[in-house]
Amino acid sequence: xxxxxxxxxxxxxxxxxxxxxxxxxxxxxxxxxxxxxxxxxxxxxxxxxxxxxxxxxxxxxxxxxxxxxxxxxxxxxxxxxxxxxxxxxxxxxxxxxxxxxxxxxxxxxxxxxxxxxxxxxxxxxxxxxxxxxxxxxxxxxxxxxxxxxxxxxxxxxxxxxxxxxxxxxxxxxxxxxxxxxxxxxxxxxxxxxxxxxxxxxxxxxxxxxxxxxxxxxxxxxxxxxxxxxxxxxxxxxxxxxxxxxxx
Amino acid sequence: xxxxxxxxxxxxxxxxxxxxxxxxxxxxxxxxxxxxxxxxxxxxxxxxxxxxxxxxxxxxxxxxxxxxxxxxxxxxxxxxxxxxxxxxxxxxxxxxxxxxxxxxxxxxxxxxxxxxxxxxxxxxxxxxxxxxxxxxxxxxxxxxxxxxxxxxxxxxxxxxxxxxxxxxxxxxxxxxxxxxxxxxxxxxxxxxxxxxxxxxxxxxxxxxxxxxxxxxxxxxxxxxxxxxxxxxxxxxxxxxxxxxxxxxxxxxxxxxxxxxxxxxxxxxxxxxxxxxxxxxxxxxxxxxxxxxxxxxxxxxxxxxxxxxxxxxxxxxxxxxxxxxxxxxxxxxxxxxxxxxxxxxxxxxxxxxxxxxxxxxxxxxxxxxxxxxxxxxxxxxxxxxxxxxxxxxxxxxxxxxxxxxxxxxxxxxxxxxxxxxxxxxxxxxxxxxxxxxxxxxxxxxxxxxxxxxxxxxxxxxxxxxxxxxxxxxxx
Numbered sequence: 001x002x003x004x005x006x007x008x009x010x011x012x013x014x015x016x017x018x019x020x021x022x023x024x025x026x027x028x029x030x031x032x033x034x035x036x037x038x039x040x041x042x043x044x045x046x047x048x049x050x051x052x053x054x055x056x057x058x059x060x061x062x063x064x065x066x067x068x069x070x071x072x073x074x075x076x077x078x079x080x081x082x083x084x085x086x087x088x089x090x091x092x093x094x095x096x097x098x099x100x101x102x103x104x105x106x107x108x109x110x111x112x113x114x115x116x117x118x119x120x121x122x123x124x125x126x127x128x129x130x131x132x133x134x135x136x137x138x139x140x141x142x143x144x145x146x147x148x149x150x151x152x153x154x155x156x157x158x159x160x161x162x163x164x165x166x167x168x169x170x171x172x173x174x175x176x177x178x179x180x181x182x183x184x185x186x187x188x189x190x191x192x193x194x195x196x197x198x199x200x201x202x203x204x205x206x207x208x209x210x211x212x213x214x215x216x217x218x219x220x221x222x223x224x225x226x227x228x229x230x231x232x233x234x235x236x237x238x239x240x241x242x243x244x245x246x247x
Numbered sequence: 248x249x250x251x252x253x254x255x256x257x258x259x260x261x262x263x264x265x266x267x268x269x270x271x272x273x274x275x276x277x278x279x280x281x282x283x284x285x286x287x288x289x290x291x292x293x294x295x296x297x298x299x300x301x302x303x304x305x306x307x308x309x310x311x312x313x314x315x316x317x318x319x320x321x322x323x324x325x326x327x328x329x330x331x332x333x334x335x336x337x338x339x340x341x342x343x344x345x346x347x348x349x350x351x352x353x354x355x356x357x358x359x360x361x362x363x364x365x366x367x368x369x370x371x372x373x374x375x376x377x378x379x380x381x382x383x384x385x386x387x388x389x390x391x392x393x394x395x396x397x398x399x400x401x402x403x404x405x406x407x408x409x410x411x412x413x414x415x416x417x418x419x420x421x422x423x424x425x426x427x428x429x430x431x432x433x434x435x436x437x438x439x440x441x442x443x444x445x446x447x448x449x450x451x452x453x454x455x456x457x458x459x460x461x462x463x464x465x466x467x468x469x470x471x472x473x474x475x476x477x478x479x480x481x482x483x484x485x486x487x488x489x490x491x492x493x494x495x496x497x498x499x500x501x502x503x504x505x506x507x508x509x510x511x512x513x514x515x516x517x518x519x520x521x522x523x524x525x526x527x528x529x530x531x532x533x534x535x536x537x538x539x540x541x542x543x544x545x546x547x548x549x550x551x552x553x554x555x556x557x558x559x560x561x562x563x564x565x566x567x568x569x570x571x572x573x574x575x576x577x578x579x580x581x582x583x584x585x586x587x588x589x590x591x592x593x594x595x596x597x598x599x600x601x602x603x604x605x606x607x608x609x610x611x612x613x614x615x616x617x618x619x620x621x622x623x624x625x626x627x628x629x630x631x632x633x634x635x636x637x638x639x640x641x642x643x644x645x646x647x648x649x650x651x652x653x654x655x656x657x658x659x660x661x662x663x664x665x666x667x668x669x670x671x672x673x674x675x676x677x678x679x680x681x682x683x684x685x686x687x688x689x690x691x692x693x694x695x696x697x698x699x700x701x702x703x704x705x706x707x708x709x710x711x712x713x714x715x716x717x718x719x720x721x
Contacts, residue, residue, distance in 0.1 A: 013476075015476065015477075015480065046476075049476070052339070052340040053339055053340060053472070054336075054337075054339040054340055054472075054475065055472060055473075055475050055476045056472035056473045072345060072468075072472070074342040074343060074344045075342060076342075077340065077341055077342040077343075078342045080340060082337070082340040082341075084337055084340070088332060088333060088334050088336060088337065089334055090257055090261050090334045091261070092260070092261040092262075092264040092265060093257060093260060093261060097257075097260070101253055101254075101257050102341070104249070104250065104253040105250055105253060105254075105338065105341045105342065105343050106341060106342060107342065129264070155340075
């Protein structure tokens with residue numbers, strides 16, 4: 001199935017006796033937005049760290065654009081843009097210097113930097129040290145770094161944390177625009193209204209497993225709560241009610 | 248190579264900007280600290296010019312120094328290697344080869360080792376050795392020690408993760424000869440009396456470094472991705488502890504007591520390998536005291552003319568020296584602890600902690616953590632029966648005073664350069680050892696210094712703590 005941009009096959013990760021991710025499988029095609037939702041400790045970030053190649057699964061495989069991530073070929077990561085939840089940046093580099101570093105490591109055209117700086121409204125602070133940035137500015141810088149390089153698959157872990165309403169809207173519009181260009185997104189977020197609005201597929205994680213998966217409309221149907229807030233749909237399904245199939 | 252240069256450039260630029268923002272530390276503090284170190288070391292070297300260390304003791308001693316160096320840096324090297332809490336940790340998600348990340352870690356480690364080696368070369372020059380002939384030897388030493396530290400760190404994390412006997416045995420099989428060769432190179436660098444060709448040790452060092460590099464590359468390739476999560480948990484681990492802050496609330500405010508309990512908990516759980524290294528070195532110093540006292544090795548012989556002269560009895564001097572050295576060694580965990588806690592300082596800020604409480608907690612910590620030193624040093628000399636029983640209590644008082652002096656002054660310097668652990672450690676050790684060793688000879692001088700200077704040191708420490716809370720370290 002080479003048309004999948006991301007394919008995760010039965011991935012498991014253990015920390016001692018704790019099974020953080022338990023045999024998870026999912027697939028994302030080009031032009032698709034897949035959102036992972038779940039309570040803290042459900043295993044979302046651990047799964048994302050394995051998908052981005054930061055840590056390795058104990059069993060199972062991850063394929064990005066058909067390439068097996070376990071082969072650890074740096075070229076595989078060219079298909080990937082990543083915004084981590086915990087942003088650790090060079091505090092004593094300026095925003096622009098940091099983006100230049102990322103562009104250099106991604107071996108991409110530095111000409112993209114100006115566009116991303118403008119889009120994420122960083123022009124006024126681009127020559128300031130990152131250590132002086134607010135949480136929102138740091139998040140915007142992380143988003144700009146993830147977008148640079150034109151990767152086909154973008155993995156965004158909690159992209160809305162620290163963003164103001166206007167930037168949240170801009171990010172949603174950007175995601176929709178990039179999706180229409182064929183880029184795929186894997187997003188982990190607690191903001192259910194955002195998830196419902198941007199996602200083609202939503203996976204609900206609990207105790208390391210995907211317990212429900214489908215489009216927002218399918219999940220509503222599964223929960224039998226057609227008119228409720230999506231947050232209520234999530235709580236209903238996460239509590240194990242109305243789930244016949246598990247991912 | 249371009250990616251490696253990008254990463255190194257970012258690190259260097261970052262370091263350079265730090266230096267620019269701390270011009271005071273570089274222009275004023277560093278010359279003072281380095282000048283004092285230079286003066287003391289050259290003085291010691293001048294005095295020891297005629298003292299030749301026998302070969303059989305120099306090499307094992309050098310190997311122990313290398314082992315201590317590796318033990319002390321284990322946590323820090325693991326953090327560098329896995330990029331924990333550093334932007335490099337995110338390069339795993341970028342198209343950056345693992346070998347590039349390894350080479351960046353080797354470069355950073357070699358840079359740090361280079362500083363130590365340059366200091367050794369300076370000592371060698373002062374001892375009358377030729378500098379130019381030692382440079383290839385020093386280069387081999389830098390390469391070997393850096394690679395040994397990195398290999399020790401990666402195998403340590405992997406062994407802790409997997410608990411496999413084969414990892415432990417194979418690591419020891421590689422690291423033990425590496426430590427011995429590094430010790431041998433170190434002894435060659437500092438031994439001034441040797442005029443024979445250094446080609447053999449240099450070649451041996453380079454060969455050993457090449458073997459270590461190949462092994463390290465293999466281990467890094469195989470283990471990095473599987474161990475990175477464990478390394479993160481291991482190096483930032485928080486576990487439960489039985490200590491209660493109520494133990495300290497009689498003497499301290501609730502806030503200071505809570506901080507002190509946290510600091511002791513972190514130490515008991517070995518927040519850094521520096522805890523093992525400091526405890527190990529302190530035990531070693533007490534063991535040396537035992538050997539010195541029982542072998543009558545101590546070189547000073549005094550004519551005893553009165554009861555007060557008992558303070559200069561060789562055995563008493565050995566106990567006091569051991570007390571000062573061991574107290575300073577144990578208190579040296581403090582700058583490492585302060586550096587470890589810096590990223591979490593937001594908690595104190597958010598909780599409205601007073602600088603006074605923060606300072607008091609660290610001062611008490613330095614005292615508590617080094618308290619075993621005077622007791623152990625005194626018990627050793629008491630058990631040897633080499634002091635009159637009537638002098639046992641005064642000697643305990645002397646040891647306790649020396650401990651109080653050393654730990655108080657070192658504790659007072661806790662917040663001088665909190666973000667530069669190495670500099671802070673050097674400054675604290677120099678101050679503690681200078682005051683302690685001087686007072687070992689003539690304790691009334693120590694009393695005078697304590698009476699005159701402790702108040703201003705304490706006041707300065709409180710101000711630095713307050714400043715750190717208000718302005719931050721950076």
